[in-house]
Amino acid sequence: MSLAVDLVMVLLILTTAVWTILVRDRRDAVIAFIVLGLLLSLVWMRLMAVDVALTEAAVGGGATGLVLLRACARLLPVEAEGALPGLRLQLAVGALCALVAAGLSAVILAPVDPAPTLAPAVAAHMDEVGMKNPVTVVLLAYRALDTLLEKVVLVLGLIGVWALAPDLFWGGRPASLRAATPSGTLDFLARVLPPVGVVIGIYLVWNGADHPGGTFQGGTALAAMWLLIMMAGLGELPETRALRLRRLVAVGPALFIAVGFAGFWMAGGFLSYPPGLAKPIIVAVEVALALSIAVILALMVAGPAAKEPER
Amino acid sequence: MTPATLYGICAAALVAIGLFGLILHPTPLRKVISFNLIGSGTFLLFGIAARRGAAAGFLGDPIPQAMVITGIVVAFAATALAVALLLRMLEAGAPTVDGSPDTPDDLSP
Numbered sequence: 009m010s011l012a013v014d015l016v017m018v019l020l021i022l023t024t025a026v027w028t029i030l031v032r033d034r035r036d037a038v039i040a041f042i043v044l045g046l047l048l049s050l051v052w053m054r055l056m057a058v059d060v061a062l063t064e065a066a067v068g069g070g071a072t073g074l075v076l077l078r079a080c081a082r083l084l085p086v087e088a089e090g091a092l093p094g095l096r097l098q099l100a101v102g103a104l105c106a107l108v109a110a111g112l113s114a115v116i117l118a119p120v121d122p123a124p125t126l127a128p129a130v131a132a133h134m135d136e137v138g139m140k141n142p143v144t145v146v147l148l149a150y151r152a153l154d155t156l157l158e159k160v161v162l163v164l165g166l167i168g169v170w171a172l173a174p175d176l177f178w179g180g181r182p183a184s185l186r187a188a189t190p191s192g193t194l195d196f197l198a199r200v201l202p203p204v205g206v207v208i209g210i211y212l213v214w215n216g217a218d219h220p221g222g223t224f225q226g227g228t229a230l231a232a233m234w235l236l237i238m239m240a241g242l243g244e245l246p247e248t249r250a251l252r253l254r255r256l257v258a259v260g261p262a263l264f265i266a267v268g269f270a271g272f273w274m275a276g277g278f279l280s281y282p283p284g285l286a287k288p289i290i291v292a293v294e295v296a297l298a299l300s301i302a303v304i305l306a307l308m309v310a311g312p313a314a315k316e317p318e319r
Numbered sequence: 320m321t322p323a324t325l326y327g328i329c330a331a332a333l334v335a336i337g338l339f340g341l342i343l344h345p346t347p348l349r350k351v352i353s354f355n356l357i358g359s360g361t362f363l364l365f366g367i368a369a370r371r372g373a374a375a376g377f378l379g380d381p382i383p384q385a386m387v388i389t390g391i392v393v394a395f396a397a398t399a400l401a402v403a404l405l406l407r408m409l410e411a412g413a414p415t416v417d418g419s420p421d422t423p424d425d426l427s428p
Contacts, residue, residue, distance in 0.1 A: 010322070011320070011322065011325070014322045014325050014326070015325065018328075018329040021329055021333070022329065022332055022333075022336070025332070025333055025336045025337070025356055026336055028336075028340070028352060028353075028356060029336055029337075029339060029340035029344070029349075029353060029356070034346070034348055034349060037349060037352055038352065041352050041355065041356075044356075044359065045359075048359055048363065051326055051329075051363065051366070052366060054322055054326070055322075055323065055326065055366045055367070055369065055370045055379065056370060056373070056378035056379050057366055057369060057370070057379050057384045057387075059384060059388060060362075060366065060384050060387050060388055060391075063387075063388045063391050063392070064362075064391060067391050067392055067395045068359065068362075068391050068394070068395070071395055072355060072394070072395050072398050072399075075395075075398055075399050075402050076348070076351070076398070076402065078402075079348055079402045079405070079406060080348070082406055083348060083406070083409070092343050092345075093343060093345070097343070098343060101339055101342050101343055102339060104338075104342075105335035105336070105338045105339045105342075106335060108331075108334060108335050108338060109331045109332050109334065109335035110331075111331075112330070112331035112334060112335075112364065113327070113328045113331045116324060116327030116328060116330075116331060116364075116367060117324065117327075117328075120371070123368075123371035123372050124368075124372060125371075125372030125373070125374045125380045126372070126380055126381075126382045127372055127373065127374040127375040127377045127379075127380045127381065127382075128374055128375040130375070130377070130380075130381050130382065131375035131376065131377065142377055142381035143381045143384050143385050143388065145381070146381045146382055146384075146385035147385045147388065147389070151382075151385060154385075154386075154389055155389065158389045158392060158393055161393055161396055162392065162393075162396050165396035165397070165399060165400050166396075168400045168403070169399060169400055169403040172403050172404065172406075172407040222388075224388060224391075224392055301392075305395070308395075308396065308399035308400075309399070311399075311402075311403055311406070312403055312407070
């Protein structure tokens with residue numbers, strides 16, 4: 009019975025994926041991509057990875073979809089729609105891609121017994137960290153260096169996006185997110201949803217220590233609420249030169265790096281936590297990171313400055 | 320066949336579908352979308368490894384799960400940067416693969 013459900017899911021996913029590639033209109037492609045993100049987050053639930061499901065729904069489908077939709081809106085008048093090249097080339101490339109799929113499927117179907125796993129190693133030291141969500145423990149304790157570098161990638165990505173502003177606009181506001189035609193529904197949602205969304209965001213961050221959730225998921229929920237307010241025109245995008253904004257971008261990674269160096273004298277190594285204090289330190293880092301992630305994600309969606317800074 | 324195996328084959332197909340679009344689509348935005356499909360397929364392959372590695376009372380190996388979460392966020396950052404780059408490229412009037420309005424006779428066949 010449950011396998012039939014999985015089979016339907018797989019068919020839905022593959023149809024949506026093929027549609028994403030083959031549909032002519034690029035806006036339809038982006039919408040199919042967002043649908044695909046939501047379907048995939050259901051698959052992550054089926055694979056018992058709730059943390060990943062939340063991230064895929066929020067970041068993979070939601071935030072990425074928003075960036076692509078905005079790009080569509082700005083591309084339409086400029087860039088011509090491109091059709092796929094001739095049938096013979098399509099068949100040749102299709103054969104190549106089928107070969108790749110066959111190779112990957114062969115790896116999946118090859119029996120590996122026992123399956124390689126690091127779960128026992130994760131379980132062995134969970135008590136010392138004092139948190140019950142294994143994914144958060146991996147992200148912020150065992151492999152904290154990966155997570156730290158990923159935050160640095162986010163900050164660098166934002167600097168990259170900002171750096172694409174023309175010289176004249178440097179430090180100004182990004183292009184407005186406000187919908188072209190005022191919408192009563194959007195306005196209503198932007199007034200009603202944020203209080204709930206902000207509570208959900210904080211809950212996900214706070215709860216991430218012991219249950220599914222965490223900084224990414226919570227931070228994205230906060231970013232979504234901020235974006236919603238700006239899209240309804242109830243708030244203005246800040247100037248990218250604003251000092252308070254830049255401090256918010258930097259606070260999470262900066263605290264993480266500071267905690268990393270403090271590890272040298274607290275526990276004898278970069279990013280090591282002293283026994284017994286691991287949980288409070290991690291929660292403090294998570295709160296700062298969630299704030300930074302929320303601001304960075306929203307600013308990445310907003311894009312580079314597109315107006316002259318006000319004098 | 321277990322659900323994990325079924326979704327594994329689905330992930331392999333997603334990578335192939337994304338690769339098809341990445342190679343054949345002439346416009347940059349469609350290439351970015353296709354690239355994201357390859358990413359989704361790859362992440363799902365990690366998910367299969369995680370599900371199969373369920374042990375020690377966990378329903379999945381948390382290490383690949385944590386790597387996928389990091390990956391999804393980095394993929395978003397890369398997409399946002401790519402989109403900003405292609406918008407700037409068109410604003411600056413640089414010829415794209417299929418040609419911008421300023422360059423009617425372009426590189427495409």
